[in-house]
Amino acid sequence: MTGYTFAYLDEQTKRMIRRALLKAVAIPGYQVPFSSREMPMPYGWGTGGVQVTAACLTPEDRLKVIDQGADDTTNAVSIRSFFRKVAGVATTEATAEATIIQTRHRIPETPLAEGQILVFQVPIPEPLRFLEPRETETRKMHALADYGLMHVRLYEDIARHGAITRAYAYPVQVEGRYVMDPSPIPKFDNPKLHRSPALMLFGAGREQRIYALPPYTEVRSLDFEDYPFEPTKAGHACALCGDDASYLDEVIVDDAGGRMFVCSDTDHCRSRRAAGRRGTMAAPFEDAAA
Amino acid sequence: MSAAEPLTGGFAAPAPDAARAFRAILEAMAQPGRIVRLAGAAAPAPAGPALAAALLTLADGTTPVHLAGDHDTPALRAWLRFHTGAPLMPRAGAAFAVGSWAALLPLSDYAAGTAEYPDRSATLIVALDRLEPAGARLTGPGIAAEARLSLPETAAFRANAARFPLGVDFLFVCGDRLAALPRSIRVEAA
Numbered sequence: 001m002t003g004y005t006f007a008y009l010d011e012q013t014k015r016m017i018r019r020a021l022l023k024a025v026a027i028p029g030y031q032v033p034f035s036s037r038e039m040p041m042p043y044g045w046g047t048g049g050v051q052v053t054a055a056c057l058t059p060e061d062r063l064k065v066i067d068q069g070a071d072d073t074t075n076a077v078s079i080r081s082f083f084r085k086v087a088g089v090a091t092t093e094a095t096a097e098a099t100i101i102q103t104r105h106r107i108p109e110t111p112l113a114e115g116q117i118l119v120f121q122v123p124i125p126e127p128l129r130f131l132e133p134r135e136t137e138t139r140k141m142h143a144l145a146d147y148g149l150m151h152v153r154l155y156e157d158i159a160r161h162g163a164i165t166r167a168y169a170y171p172v173q174v175e176g177r178y179v180m181d182p183s184p185i186p187k188f189d190n191p192k193l194h195r196s197p198a199l200m201l202f203g204a205g206r207e208q209r210i211y212a213l214p215p216y217t218e219v220r221s222l223d224f225e226d227y228p229f230e231p232t233k234a235g236h237a238c239a240l241c242g243d244d245a246s247y248l249d250e251v252i253v254d255d256a257g258g259r260m261f262v263c264s265d266t267d268h269c270r271s272r273r274a275a276g277r278r279g280t281m282a283a284p285f286e287d288a289a290a
Numbered sequence: 291m292s293a294a295e296p297l298t299g300g301f302a303a304p305a306p307d308a309a310r311a312f313r314a315i316l317e318a319m320a321q322p323g324r325i326v327r328l329a330g331a332a333a334p335a336p337a338g339p340a341l342a343a344a345l346l347t348l349a350d351g352t353t354p355v356h357l358a359g360d361h362d363t364p365a366l367r368a369w370l371r372f373h374t375g376a377p378l379m380p381r382a383g384a385a386f387a388v389g390s391w392a393a394l395l396p397l398s399d400y401a402a403g404t405a406e407y408p409d410r411s412a413t414l415i416v417a418l419d420r421l422e423p424a425g426a427r428l429t430g431p432g433i434a435a436e437a438r439l440s441l442p443e444t445a446a447f448r449a450n451a452a453r454f455p456l457g458v459d460f461l462f463v464c465g466d467r468l469a470a471l472p473r474s475i476r477v478e479a480a
Binding site: 005006007011012014015016018019020021023024025026027030033055056057059060115139140142143144174175177178199212214216217218 | 431
C-alpha cells in the first residue's frame with residue numbers, strides 16, 4: 001500500500017500511543033490519557049482498539065479480529081481488511097495462530113498463550129462513570145482507592161434482586177489496587193483475565209484512555225464473601241457443535257418463538273465441528289461441502 | 291566528531307524498524323526480567339545499539355530527555371537533537387533520563403507522577419556493563435512465578451516500588467540487549 005505510512009498512523013502519533021502503552025503496562029489497571037486521533041471509522045466501531053493495534057503491529061504479525069466472538073461480522077471484517085490494506089499484515093481466524101487479536105466484547109474460548117496480545121475495544125473505560133459523572137471526582141476516587149461506591153452499587157443489586165445482576169462489563173480489581181472496567185465482555189469471560197499468559201491492552205478512542213493488564217496479573221471480580229462472583233452463561237449446549245461449556249448467543253429462528261443457542265466464538269465452534277463434534281441442529285453435510 | 295556523525299545511525303526503514311523495536315520494549319516491560327534484543331540503530335559512544343533504538347522509538351519533540359554523566363556528550367546531544375528533536379532538560383522536567391546507574395541517582399530527582407496522574411512520571415534508561423537473567427529476585431504483574439535480573443542494587447528499586455502507583459520506570463540497556471523494570475515489581479536481593 002502506498003500513500004500511507006506503515007499501519008496508517010503517523011510516526012509521531014504511534015510514539016505517543018506507545019509511550020502511553022508502556023506507562024499503562026507499568027501501572028496495571030490505571031487509565032492513561034492519550035491524544036486519540038480521528039480514525040476512518042466512527043466512534044463505537046473500535047477506534048481505540050484500532051489505534052492500539054496500529055501502534056503495536058509489526059510487519060511479521062498475524063492479526064485476528066473478532067466482534068462478539070465472531071470473525072465474520074461487519075466490524076471484524078472491516079477492521080481486518082483495514083489492517084491488511086494499511087499494514088500489509090497476514091490475518092487469520094484461528095485464535096492459536098494469531099499474534100495480535102483485536103476484540104470487541106469477548107475473550108476467545110481457546111486459551112491464550114504467552115507472547116499473544118489481546119487488544120480490547122472499550123466504549124466507557126471508567127468503571128465509576130455511571131456512579132459519579134465528574135472526571136475530576138473519579139480521578140480522586142482512583143487516587144484514594146476509594147471504591148466504596150462501587151460496592152454499594154453491587155450491594156443494592158443484592159438488596160433489590162437477590163443477586164448481583166450485572167452480566168457484562170463486570171468490574172474487576174487489579175493487583176488489589178485499581179478497579180477497572182474489563183470492557184463489555186460477559187462476566188463469563190472475567191475469570192480469563194486472571195493470570196492470563198497473554199498481554200491485554202485496552203483502548204478507548206472517544207474517551208481517550210489506554211489501560212493494560214500484563215501477563216500473570218492478579219485480576220479479581222468484585223464480590224462479597226456471602227455473594228461470591230459467579231460467571232454465568234445460557235444453560236444450553238451449542239446447537240451446532242454441542243459444546244456445553246462455551247459462551248452462547250441466542251438466535252431467534254422463526255416467528256413462533258423458536259430459537260437456538262450457538263457458540264459466540266465462531267472459530268471455536270468451527271474447529272469443534274471440523275473435529276466431528278455435532279450439536280442437535282448441525283447440518284449433516286456441512287463439512288463435506290466446505 | 292565528524293560533521294556527518296550526528297546525521298547517521300537512524301533506522302533504515304523508520305516505521306517498521308520502530309514498530310519492531312517497540313514490540314521488543316513492550317515485551318520487556320510486560321514481562322519484567324525478560325531480556326530482548328534491539329537492532330537497527332547506532333548512536334555515538336557511549337550509547338549502544340539498544341539505547342539508540344529505544345531513543346529513536348520513544349523520544350520526540352514532546353519528550354524532554356536528560357543526558358546524565360558521561361552520556362552528556364556533544365556528539366550524543368547532536369545525534370539526539372537531529373534524529374528525535376527532543377529538548378534536553380534537567381532531571382526534574384525529563385520524560386526520559388539516560389545514563390549509567392551512578393550518574394542517574396538519586397531517583398528522587400525525577401518526576402514520579404501525581405496521585406491522580408501517576409503516568410506523568412519519568413522513564414530512566416540505565417546503561418549497564420552487565421545484563422543477565424541472574425541476581426535480584428523479581429515478582430509481580432508480568433511474572434508467572436519469579437524472574438531474576440542483574441540489577442545494580444535493590445534498595446532504590448524497593449523504595450520506588452513502595453511508592454506504587456507513583457514512581458519511575460526503568461529500561462536497562464547493555465549493548466544490543468534491553469530489559470525493563472516497571473514500578474509495579476517487588477524486588478528482593480538475591
